[in-house]
Amino acid sequence: MxxxxxxxxxxxxxxxxxxxxxxxxxxxxxxxxxxxxxxxxxxxxxxxxxxxxxxxxxAEIPCSHEHNESCGGLTDPEACNHSHDETCGYVPxxxxxxxxxxxxxxxxxxxxxxxxxxxxxxxxxxxxxxxxxxxxxxxxxxxxxxxxxxxxxxxxxxPMLPVTALAAAPIGQVLYVGGVQISSTGYWTTDSDGNVTASTAGETPTDNYISYDAENNVLTLHNATIKNELEFNESIEGGTFISGSAIGVFNKSGNAELTISLVGTNTIANVGKGIFVLASSASTGSSNLTIQGDGSLNASASQTGIWVQSNGNNAALCVENAEVTASPDGAVKNGVLVQAKDGSDVSLTVNGGSLTASVNANIWFQFGSGVSGSGTPTVTVSNNAIVRANGGIANTSSTSIQYGTGNKENGGIVWNGTGGTVYGDVELQEDLEIGEGESLTLDDGASLDAGNHNVIVDGGTLDENLANSLGDSVKYAPTITTHPKNVEVKEKETATFTVEATGSDLSYQWQQSTDNGSKWTNITGETNATYTIATTTMDMSGTQYRCVVKNSIDEVTSDVALLKVKHNLVKIEYKAPTCTVNGNEEYWTCDTCDKYFSDANGDTEIAKDSWIISAINHDWNDAVYTWDDDGSTCTATRTCKNDSAHTEKATATVTGAQTKAPTCTQMGETTYTAAFEAS
Ligand SMILES: [Zn+2]
Ligand SMILES: [Zn+2]
Ligand SMILES: [Zn+2]
Ligand SMILES: [Zn+2]
Ligand SMILES: [Zn+2]
Ligand SMILES: [Zn+2]
Ligand SMILES: [Zn+2]
Ligand SMILES: [Zn+2]
Incomplete structure (x- = not known):
């Protein structure tokens, strides 16, 4: 109450x-x-x-101050410099x-x-x-x-309507929305296909509609979708000029003006020009478009999102509080085009809310139809407005664009491509992100107050003075400066993975994958920049690790690091077998787990003694027999084919027997037989 x-x-x-x-x-x-x-x-x-x-x-006791010459408010109440004092009687x-x-x-x-x-x-x-x-x-x-x-x-x-908008449409002006001419107060529904259909007289649509207030020349979009354009048609007024537009305003002999009021979320798409306001006379008529309200509009078109043009005078686009995005989806990159007669003035005013030329679209100021001209282009931002032209803000005038805040208490921020500038005193109305490659600086005398919001540096840079003045209101997105590296340790040694990151209020979560990165699971409790495995085991080898670093702004995942755990191997050299002693293949044994391996990496485990190469046994040459002179003894000697040092000698006991008796002319024979035991 x-x-x-x-x-x-x-x-x-x-x-x-x-x-x-x-x-x-x-x-x-x-x-x-x-x-x-x-x-x-x-x-x-x-x-x-x-x-x-x-x-x-x-209750408040109101101020009784009356404007006078010294307060400056006689001619312009906004300029009044009165501050409450004893005489004015104000009590809050x-x-x-x-x-x-x-x-x-x-x-x-x-x-x-x-x-x-x-x-x-x-x-x-x-x-x-x-x-x-x-x-x-x-x-x-x-x-x-x-x-x-x-x-x-x-x-x-x-709403502070521009004075011009409080009047009915200029004489001679025509207005087409979605190809439908609108010339008197009424309602038009829009369906999800973006078709515009006049409502039955006396009925007020509940939602998704357009209304036109002819008395004030205000077109209200109420969660409307417009995807039809005015067809080229020589027989209709303006049909040869503003054809292709979703919302087209045309006057061939005077001002072209419209105030669009936004309620909810509104969309223009699938057309050549989103909004086109054209005063086509070369000698008279300015062009003015005001977009107001606390709703939003996304106007995308193949040619130009929002186009305000006068061939005979000034052209002005004014956004008040609304959230307006203009994007070209074709080859022409004009998000917003404001075009005046050569030598006239072009102005863009954003008083609260935002105007965005999205993706790589620009905001373009044209003077006359040539590539150069004269005239003054101005961009005025106030009431904490944000103007963002990712494709830059440019003009064809020999005079450079004049940026300012008008006489308003608060200024705004203008993004010209990747460079943002704060004009005047700005208090953020929402978080401001400085994205990849972007930078934000202060104009002379400007200030930025984050209020309850944050300046989020996510890949971009912030002027150092600005960063200092914002203090804790600057939040830096997580950035990994050093990724974890592969680790190779011996079994039971300690493995350590480290990630280095910058950012505000970072938290860490290490993850592991045992299937080559298909599936990752959090490692319970490992929430620091360093992850230490105190005692590695062989079954950890091949496991991949990574760290998710995050804060309230964003999260980033580190590169993957591989853990390799190796046995503590000692090599046993190859030893050739001899005739009598076993040899062995080369093999490795792990000092830690006492397993045996056939390879230096410890990949192939082998059974104990599987490396043994059996002794090859002697391979004897034929024996050599040596008899002594009297034939009583015989010595047999044999050497090993494998190694001549291996010899065997045996002396046999000889038994003799006369095998042939002597005759007169022939000697007899005695045959001696040496018997060796087989060996
Ligand atoms: Zn009480
Ligand atoms: Zn009671
Ligand atoms: Zn005053
Ligand atoms: Zn007062
Ligand atoms: Zn209210
Ligand atoms: Zn209320
Ligand atoms: Zn081992
Ligand atoms: Zn031998």
């Missing part, structure tokens, strides 16, 4: 300060004076007392303190019904723009209540 009324005061004050000449007869609200709260009272605690801590809030509202009494009786009765109204948080208006009966913010818990007095409860700020 209290907050609700307080919200009404805030609302009133903001409107007064924005539109000081408008009279608001809301005395009833102001006179309600002291704001009280019923909260905390019950039949057991009927009055607040000293112990419950309750104090009343007070105070919130008071809540009752802290807890009633045990009521609480007991209420148990089981936790959502009692007295427990509920008082709802606050969340609107950024002022609700009207025609357009109520369904997301706001206050304004969306049926019968809510919007002019009292809504704290949204009335």
């Amino acid at each position: 209290k907050k609700r009324l307080f919200a009404a005061f805030v609302c009133l004050c903001m409107i007064v300060s924005l539109l000081p000449t408008m009279a608001f007869a809301e005395a009833g609200v102001q006179d309600s004076g002291i704001v009280t709260s019923e909260s905390g009272l019950c039949e057991h605690h009927t009055q607040h007392d000293e112990s419950c801590g309750y104090t009343e809030g007070t 509202a105070t919130e008071g303190t809540p009752c802290t009494f807890v009633c045990e009786v009521c609480d007991a009765q209420d148990s089981g019904n936790p959502a009692t109204p007295s427990d509920a948080q008082p709802e606050e208006c969340t609107c950024e723009t002022l609700c009207t009966e025609e357009e109520i913010n369904a997301d706001c818990p206050v304004c969306s209540v049926e019968g809510a007095e919007l002019d009292k409860v809504c704290v949204g700020v009335a």
